[in-house]
Amino acid sequence: LRALKRVVQLGAVGGLGYASYEIYNKRHPLEQKPFDPKKRTVVVLGSGWGAVSFLKSINTDDYNVMVVSPRNYFLFTPLLPSCTVGTIELRSIMEPIRFITQHKSRNVKFYESECTDIDPESKTISITDVSDIKGSVSNTTVPYDYLVMAIGADNQTFGMKGVKEFACFLKEVWDAQKIRTRLMDCVESAGFAKQAPEEVDRLLHMVVVGGGPTGVEYAAELHDFLKDDLEVWYPELADKFRITLVEALPNVLPMFSSQLIQYTESTFKQNKIEVLTKTMVKEVADKEIKVMDANKNLVSIPYGLLVWATGNCPRPLARKLMARIKESQTSPRGVLVDEYMRVAGAPDVYAIGDCTFSKYAPTAQVATQQGLYLASVFDNLARIEEGQNKKITPFEYSHQGSLAYIGSDKAIADLPFLNGNVSVGGVATYVFWRSVYISNMFSFRNRFLVVGDWMKSKVFGRDVSRE
Ligand code: FAD
Ligand code: NAI
Structure with missing residues (x-):
């Protein structure tokens, strides 16, 4: 017992030491070396999973590094669905990019702007300040020696009219904010004096399109919010809330094992x-969608809130580059790269993550590993230039498993085990889900804030005020 007490004490002291070190470190960035004109310049496009994983690992003693992104923060997307209902606050899963760049040995330049064009011949990019406030210069060109594209992907709409206008996506901070506001608007309007019963039914019908992990996790979070909070604070509307998930394929979550698909569907x-x-959505209007159901009938579904999660498509910048070098870029689904992450047809341009089209799924796991890999490639390139004998090997992906939250404190996990796969689901998996995400967060600050939010929403409930 005494030994156990000692271990606990040592653990507590170690944890406190780690926390103090992390806090001190965060608040006291290193003094950085300036840009060195003799070094090559690597320009990184984006501040998401791929870009940040690359930035964290690239050795800035070897290169000048510049980052261009319309977002001056990194967003921990796996917990974004929790932000749509206030289980977690958005700022808890955002990490300012300067908290990362300020800890590199050499100054890293950051421009909050969008790259609008890449010219692989002149090795320059065009950038535009897309914020509402602008100085006297808001468009310019920047030269690069190496370019790393980590620009992610856009929301797939299949060009369907009405989707962008009436539906909410779930990819960015503003999407989660919009969903949270619209949801509360629907609830309050449903409670408006003398509201017609059929309007109450429509306003409280939340429809999610797409049964991939985004749609499933959003529906799960929404369910928890309805059960734990809305039904308590709006008892007069409690029996009117409805959630419908629309999926074109025969089942949800096609990337998970069949037993977890069944488990998810029965939990739902x-x-x-x-x-x-x-059931496939065919038309989207302001108050209803039209779907082709399993019997090939066109059916109208009235909705109050519509969340659209039907996957990814290339961003305009990726499409523009692909059009420039169309002889090498033969897939409309994303930037084609070789096994070294080099963009086909554009020398010294690399691409990682969701903007690429490859055999890998567009996940944070893949983007992170590609970012790490690319930093090691640049390390080897620098060593080779110094005359060392280094070999650059192709990218190899190591799958760590798939996890998803499915509501009521249950999660599912497909985990690689020996040469096979273990599929688990339930409350214990939910605890595992939480611990994996907490340990995968890029900073101690984010971990601290997220755990605080979880405790806050458990103790006080989620906030139902409209933002
Ligand atoms: P992103 O992380 O999307 O980053 C792209 C960056 O490029 C952004 O900073 C953006 O502002 C910037 N950018 C865009 N256009 C330009 C431009 N023109 N110029 C410069 N910069 C630009 N994956 C998992 O593995 N596990 C999960 O649990 C998981 N959960 C998810 C939950 C949700 C709700 C969503 C939407 C996705 C989830 N994913 C998950 C997928 C994961 O988020 C993506 O695969 C990952 O973000 C891809 O990383 P990326 O770096 O390619 O792109
Ligand atoms: P997705 O591509 O995985 O799923 C989209 C779904 O929408 C598909 O099942 C498709 O059949 C359906 N669909 C398409 N058009 C439709 C229509 N007109 N009507 C009805 N259904 C339609 O997209 P998602 O969920 O946005 O995920 C994108 C990527 O992010 C994936 O690679 C996913 O693995 C990853 N991700 C991973 C998470 C996790 O691991 N927990 C969470 C969220 C995303």
Whole structure:
């Protein structure tokens, strides 16, 4: 018992030491070396998973590094669905990019702007300040020696009219904010004096399109919010809330094992989330969608809130580059790269993460590993230039498993084990889900804030005030 007490004490002292070191470190960035004109310049496009993983690992003793992104922060997307209902606050999963760049040995330049064009011949990019406030210069060109594209992807709409106008996406901070506001607007309007019963039904019908992990996790978070909070604070509306998930394929979560698909669908059934499979959205209007159901009938579904999560498509910048070098870029689904992450047809341009089209799924896991890999490639290039004998090997992905939250404190996990796969689901998996995400966060600050938010929402409930 005494030994156990000692271990606990040592653990507590170690944890406190680690926390103090992290806090001190964060608040006292290193003095950095300036840009060195004799070094090559690497320009990184983006501040998401791929870019930040690359930035954290690139050795700035070897290169000048510049980052261009319209977002001056990194966003921990796996917890974004939790922000749509206030389980977690958005700022808890955002990390200012300067908290990362200020800890490099050499100054890293950051421009909050969008790259609008890449010219692989002149090795320059065009950048535009897209913020509302502008100085006297808001467009310019920047030269690069190496370019790393980590610009992510856009929301897939299949060019369907009405989607951008009436639906909410779930990719960025502003998407989560918009969903949270619209949801509360629907609830308050449903409670408006003398509201017509059919309007109450429509306003409180939340429809999610796309049964991939984004749609499933959003529906799960929404269910928890309805059960834990909205039904308590709006008892007069409690029996009117409805959630429907629309999926074109025969089942949700096609990337998970069949037993976890069944487990998810039965959990959704218990939670009264209606899942319409083999049902494809064909039209989107302001108050209803039209779907082709499993029997090939065109059916109208009225909604109050519509969340659209039907996957990714290339961003305009990626499409523009692909059009410039169309002889080498033969897939419309993303930038083609070789196994060294080099963009086909554009020398010294590399691409990682969701902007690429490859055999890998567009996940944070892949983007992170590609960012790490690319930093090691640049390390080897620098060593080779110094005359050392280094070999650059192709990228190899190591799958760590798939996880998803499915509501009511349950999660599912497909985990690689020996040469096979273990599929687990339930409350214990949910605890595992939380611990994995906490340990995968890029900073101690984010971990601290997220754990605080979880405790806050458990103790006081989620905030139902409209933002
Ligand atoms: P992103 O992280 O999207 O970053 C792209 C960056 O490029 C952004 O900073 C953007 O502002 C910037 N940018 C855009 N256009 C330009 C431009 N023209 N010029 C310069 N910069 C530009 N994956 C998992 O593995 N596990 C999960 O649990 C998981 N959960 C998710 C939950 C949600 C709700 C979502 C939406 C995705 C989730 N994903 C998850 C997928 C994961 O977020 C993506 O695969 C990952 O973000 C891809 O990283 P990336 O660096 O390619 O792109
Ligand atoms: P997705 O591409 O995985 O799923 C989109 C779904 O929408 C598909 O199942 C598709 O059949 C359906 N769909 C398309 N058009 C439709 C229509 N008109 N009507 C009805 N259904 C339609 O997209 P998602 O979920 O946005 O995920 C994108 C990427 O991010 C994936 O690689 C995913 O693995 C990853 N991700 C991972 C998470 C996790 O690991 N927990 C969480 C969220 C995303």
